[in-house]
Amino acid sequence: MELATFALALTGFILLALAMKRHREQMFGKGRDLPLSRLARPAGFALLGLSLLPCLSAYGLSMAVTWWLGLLTAAAAPVLLLLTYRPAVLGPLGAVAPVVALALLLAP
Amino acid sequence: MKGRKGQDLGLRQSMSWLHGWSGLLLGWLLFAIFFTGTIAYFRQEVTAWMQPETAASRPSPQAAELAIAKLAAVAPDAASWRISLPNDRSNTLGISWRKAQPETRARGGNGRGERGGEGNRNRGRRGGGRDRGESLTLDATTGATITPRETAGGTFLYRFHFELYALPREWARWIVGIATMAMFVAIISGVITHKKIFKDFFTFRPAKGQRSWLDAHNATAVLALPFHLMITYSGLLLFASTLLPWAGDMAFGEDPRASRAEARAAQAREVEALQARLADAAGTDPAMAPIAPMLARAERIWGQPASRITITDPGKPGALVEVLPTRNDSLAQHSGSGGLGAVKLRFAGATGALIDEQRDAPGSAIATIDTALGSLHRARFAPPGLRWLFFLAGVGGTVMVGSGLVLWSVKRAEKRKGAPGHFGHKLVDHLNVGAVAGLCIATAGYFWANRLLPARLDDRGEWEIACFLAIWLASFVHPLLRPLRAAWLEQLTAAGALFAALPVLNLMTSHAHLGVTVPAGNWMVAGFDLVALATGLALLAAAAKLRRRIARAASKPPVATHAARLAAE
Known part of the structure; x- marks a missing residue:
């Protein structure tokens, strides 16, 4: 469940970065605008909130929140580092991470 | 503007x-x-x-039995035995024991401070003068005594x-x-x-x-x-308590140390009464029930393995076995240092029957937050x-x-x-x-x-x-x-x-x-x-x-x- 939280939070942070013009250009090049990029910010925040749920299903409230906050930090850090050093990776990563999260959540 | x-x-x-x-x-x-x-x-x-002398020790399912066998050999007349089982943060088996008179302060010859033998630096400093008795580090698979080098260890950096x-x-x-x-x-x-x-x-x-x-x-x-x-x-x-010495009085009563000592004394009385009942029931048979079923029972109840065992009056009719879990699963739970307010199970030493289940003692909202932040x-x-x-x-x-x-x-x-x-x-x-x-x-x-x-x-x-x-x-x-x-x-x-x-x-x-x-x-x-x-x-x-x-x-x-x-x- 921790991995699902991490994957959801990672997707959320990538969406938040995507919502900012400077970072969008880092990822996809100058002048490229994405359709629906207006939705990236609310969707990003929503995913960050949703990422608490897998932890809540596995732990009591206090432990779930502790895990969640720790995983949020752990998910934001690679987004920052990749934006700086390998921005092109973030697009594909943002596509794979939610699939991984879904697979983990639906796995028996 | x-x-x-x-x-x-x-x-x-x-x-x-x-x-x-x-x-x-x-x-x-x-x-x-x-x-x-x-x-x-x-x-x-x-x-x-x-x-590194401890690294070859690997956890094994019979660790608790090895510990009891060793304790029975080196300290058959001790007032109490303590066993620290190997877990995911320690691969050795720790045993310690206290002599019959709680006043005697024997200093262990093996330099085993707390779990892991961290030299003599924090010996006697912790626990406000409570006697730690003597201790040994054992290989968790063979039961052989390990004599690790003396080191200030991670404890120095921690302190x-x-x-x-x-x-x-x-x-x-x-x-x-x-x-x-x-x-x-x-x-x-x-x-x-x-x-x-x-x-x-x-x-x-x-x-x-x-x-x-x-x-x-x-x-x-x-x-x-x-x-x-x-x-x-x-x-x-x-x-x-250092920065605001007067705040503790307001929050926890006039003398937290005295009230803790009182709680400890109350607990000791409780254990004594429990043991007296056990001794009456057990008669004179000094044999101990096997430890493994007790540990299995504890693991079933908690959903996690036990990690600390205390046996009071081992080998006597009133023998009492107390088992503590490896870690807390809630932040508001006491960490169990000093044994107060911690989650534990008590078994009758002679029969292996579960006689008491201690859950976490709930405190006031402020005390709970204080405990949770300390845990974090x-x-x-x-x-x-x-x-x-x-x-x-x-x-x-x-x-x-x-x-x-x-x-x-x-x-x-x-x-x-x-x-x-x-x-x-x-x-x-x-x-x-x-x-x-x-x-x-x-x-x-x-x-x-x-x-x-x-x-x-x-x-x-x-x-x-x-x-x-x-x-x-x-x-x-x-x-x-x-x-x-x-x-x-x-x-x-x-x-x-x-x-x-x-x-x-x-x-x-x-x-x-x-x-x-x-x-x-x-x-x-x-x-x-x-x-x-x-x-x-x-x-x-x-x-x-x-x-x-x-x-x-x-x-x-x-x-x-x-x-x-x-x-x-």
């Missing part, structure tokens, strides 16, 4: 001033607190690395992060407490000073001088902000994955303080535009080298001393600490003799090389090196080598970067670089 904006600027500037000075004045100390405190999340694992060293306890707590308060001030004022928390959330622009240092400082601060707030605020609470700070509850997250956030905090210190210097150097700084600036510049890079060298040196000092040295743990302090002191002298950049370069290189070579040193001086620990899946010990290697490579990379910058600066006249920098701004 304009007036409001002016006011806003004033607040931000005053907060920036507050942030800069509260951060600087205690920043050197805060760096050391963060650095050693972060390592302390793995203090048992660090101690295990520093006692250093809140008690420093060789200072009167209360003084040290005051100093660290004041630093913690400065940290709290720095966090609050830093958040107010930071203009674009959300806009710059993912921003890091490398190789841009002051800009990069500010980005690194902001990123490590903001990304792990929940951790920084939690660790600083809970740290303050842990010092509350110590992270004793944390399973391995969460422990790593705490560790990484701690690394973030360490980088935050370090980059803040460097930023203070860099900012003023850029303002001076190449002019030499006055005494104050020079002092800060040079202290930064020893406080940041020097501490890395000293810590690596501490681990080297662990392997290079003779194994049978008297007071070996103290010698390790002496090496640590001597190296750290030297690292403050060295920058006075060298140009600033050369001092940084040399110290970073030394720290990086010492850390990166620790796995090699381990290979040459023990049988618990990566070539053994990785194939055996002994990640507890292998983890130390791998983290040391990663730390060393990171420090060497920082040194390489600095070397390139020095080379570039030397090839360009300084005026040109300043013009370029001004143009860039």
